Amino acid sequence: TGIVLMIITYTIYVTGLLPAHVDMDVVAQNWGKGVTEYMHITGSPSGWTWLTMLGSGDFINFLGLAMLALLTIVCYFILLPGYIRRKNYIYASIVVAEVLVLSLAASGLLGSGGH
Numbered sequence: 093t094g095i096v097l098m099i100i101t102y103t104i105y106v107t108g109l110l111p112a113h114v115d116m117d118v119v120a121q122n123w124g125k126g127v128t129e130y131m132h133i134t135g136s137p138s139g140w141t142w143l144t145m146l147g148s149g150d151f152i153n154f155l156g157l158a159m160l161a162l163l164t165i166v167c168y169f170i171l172l173p174g175y176i177r178r179k180n181y182i183y184a185s186i187v188v189a190e191v192l193v194l195s196l197a198a199s200g201l202l203g204s205g206g207h
Contacts, residue, residue: 094163098156110149139200165194 104110114134122130131138137145145151168187175184196202 094156094159096156097159098153101152101156105149105153108149110147110152112150113145113148114150161198165191168194 105112114136118134122133125133130136142151142154146155168191172184172187175181175187
């Protein structure tokens with residue numbers, strides 16, 4: 093589903109059905125700049141604020157990527173009941189720890205992820 097969503101949103105972007113937040117010429121002119129400078133020049137959001145830009149063709153593409161990234165956490169949640177049912181509490185604890193670590197990293201609360 094994530095890959096299909098990526099294909100659909102990319103098609104929306106390249107066909108211009110939704111206008112891009114950053115024109116392709118501006119992207120090309122600033123390709124060699126650092127992330128901070130690029131974001132300042134283009135007015136692009138950081139962190140999870142890309143969700144406010146879903147009306148732009150270049151940001152709607154992030155939906156499929158976010159769905160694929162979320163898939164790991166979803167899969168861990170699917171494993172958890174089986175481990176608990178089999179009373180394999182060590183693996184269940186590892187699954188809970190993985191979900192917590194991945195969620196914290198994606199949240200951006202530590203300032204290192206979610207950007």
